[in-house]
Amino acid sequence: MVKLDRILLRANLWLLSAVSLYAFALFLFATPWVQRQALFSHAAKWPLWANFSDPVRYGLAPYKTYTFSLTTEDNHTLGAWHVLPDAYYHTYTPYPLLPRSPLPPSAQADAFAQRPTVIYLHGNAASRAARYRVSLYSALSTRLNVNVVTIDYRGFGENSGKPSQQGLTRDARAAWDWVTEEMGVDRNRVVLMGQSLGTGVVSQLAAELEIEGIRPRGIVLVAAFESLEELLSTYTVFKFLPLIRPLRLFPGLEKWYLSHLIDRFDSHLALRDVSCPILLMHAKDDGDIPYTHSVHLFDALLDPLLPQRPFSTLEEETMSEGQKAEWERNDEERRGMRSSLVEEITVDGFATIRSFDRPEGRGPVFFLNTLYGGHNLISSHEGAMDVMGRVMDLGIGESA
Numbered sequence: 001m002v003k004l005d006r007i008l009l010r011a012n013l014w015l016l017s018a019v020s021l022y023a024f025a026l027f028l029f030a031t032p033w034v035q036r037q038a039l040f041s042h043a044a045k046w047p048l049w050a051n052f053s054d055p056v057r058y059g060l061a062p063y064k065t066y067t068f069s070l071t072t073e074d075n076h077t078l079g080a081w082h083v084l085p086d087a088y089y090h091t092y093t094p095y096p097l098l099p100r101s102p103l104p105p106s107a108q109a110d111a112f113a114q115r116p117t118v119i120y121l122h123g124n125a126a127s128r129a130a131r132y133r134v135s136l137y138s139a140l141s142t143r144l145n146v147n148v149v150t151i152d153y154r155g156f157g158e159n160s161g162k163p164s165q166q167g168l169t170r171d172a173r174a175a176w177d178w179v180t181e182e183m184g185v186d187r188n189r190v191v192l193m194g195q196s197l198g199t200g201v202v203s204q205l206a207a208e209l210e211i212e213g214i215r216p217r218g219i220v221l222v223a224a225f226e227s228l229e230e231l232l233s234t235y236t237v238f239k240f241l242p243l244i245r246p247l248r249l250f251p252g253l254e255k256w257y258l259s260h261l262i263d264r265f266d267s268h269l270a271l272r273d274v275s276c277p278i279l280l281m282h283a284k285d286d287g288d289i290p291y292t293h294s295v296h297l298f299d300a301l302l303d304p305l306l307p308q309r310p311f312s313t314l315e316e317e318t319m320s321e322g323q324k325a326e327w328e329r330n331d332e333e334r335r336g337m338r339s340s341l342v343e344e345i346t347v348d349g350f351a352t353i354r355s356f357d358r359p360e361g362r363g364p365v366f367f368l369n370t371l372y373g374g375h376n377l378i379s380s381h382e383g384a385m386d387v388m389g390r391v392m393d394l395g396i397g398e399s400a
């Protein structure tokens with residue numbers, strides 16, 4: 001008896017410690033500093049001691065990249081790169097020699113005038129010199145032959161400052177203004193592309209531009225998430241430890257806790273009014289952000305084109321027979337409308353592509369759902385690049 005008591009006591013102590021540890025972790029995460037460190041992970045300065053003046057070191061051809069800095073509206077200085085389109089770069093580099101001195105001063109402006117531009121907004125952690133990001137600039141500038149402009153946000157790379165939703169959106173705006181105003185590139189020749197956290201940034205910027213009546217060529221959202229709240233409530237640490245979900249044991253606690261997020265990155269809301277073409281890309285084997293986030297964003301963009309729901313919420317128990325019948329009729333109509341609007345093609349072994357057009361001159365919405373590519377490598381997949389080139393009408397195959 002005594003022995004059993006002792007075992008129970010010990011088990012209780014273990015349980016108590018685990019619960020306190022969890023509560024402590026949740027408490028820590030509720031503090032702004034910890035929350036932002038976790039969200040932006042900008043302290044992870046990868047590659048270490050990077051020399052941002054030397055993009056060649058990270059895999060880009062000699063003199064193919066211009067290094068420069070931008071100033072944001074609130075006076076932050078950001079490191080940036082402009083990677084030239086390959087076809088254009090090669091006009092200055094007769095085979096088999098590599099250029100041994102900088103390209104002529106007019107080259108940068110010429111490249112912007114001749115080929116479209118992709119402004120790339122990266123995800124959290126590491127910098128613009130990270131290997132998998134450089135592979136993407138390389139793929140964009142060779143396969144799609146576009147100009148690539150990439151920045152590090154405040155607090156990332158060599159930049160000082162503290163990241164926040166508003167701060168990152170301003171940083172992206174500085175890149176947009178530099179390309180379209182300082183370099184004078186036609187807005188209709190600029191694509192905004194974001195990856196992971198960067199999709200939140202692009203969505204915020206696109207919404208801001210929309211309000212000002214400014215329309216980019218399109219936006220590309222790679223491995224997007226609906227909102228930070230939604231992401232956290234589905235997030236698992238090391239793919240099995242649910243972070244926030246245990247709070248659901250207590251009604252209302254999860255919602256209350258998530259209402260304390262400082263940065264919300266609500267792309268669901270931000271994208272609602274964006275009228276340029278939108279391409280979502282998400283791999284089925286993405287282990288960090290489940291692809292269902294992109295499915296939901298696609299569905300939310302489609303929703304206004306479907307017959308409206310008869311009631312605001314579906315409360316199975318409280319619906320009368322008549323209401324149930326009405327709901328089912330409505331469901332039927334929505335399914336019919338959906339299948340007449342949404343075109344779906346499957347490319348065996350690669351992906352499913354769903355798309356629909358939007359009325360009133362709003363651009364189409366595409367969703368490329370690939371089988372492979374994980375969280376980081378999907379966008380540099382050749383098939384994904386080609387889809388992006390066609391959807392954004394980047395004139396693949398045209399020479400410089």
Ligand SMILES: *[C@@H]1O[C@H](CO)[C@@H](O)[C@H](O)[C@H]1NC(C)=O
Pocket residue numbers: 051052053054
């Ligand atoms: C960084 O790269 C530039 C350009 O190649 C070079 O001039 C400079 O010496 C490098 N700095 C360091 C600390 O290696």
Ligand SMILES: *[C@@H]1O[C@H](CO)[C@@H](O)[C@H](O)[C@H]1NC(C)=O
Pocket residue numbers: 075
């Ligand atoms: C912007 O920052 C620079 C130094 O980083 C400083 O010299 C300048 O006065 C600042 N300008 C404004 C308007 O705050």
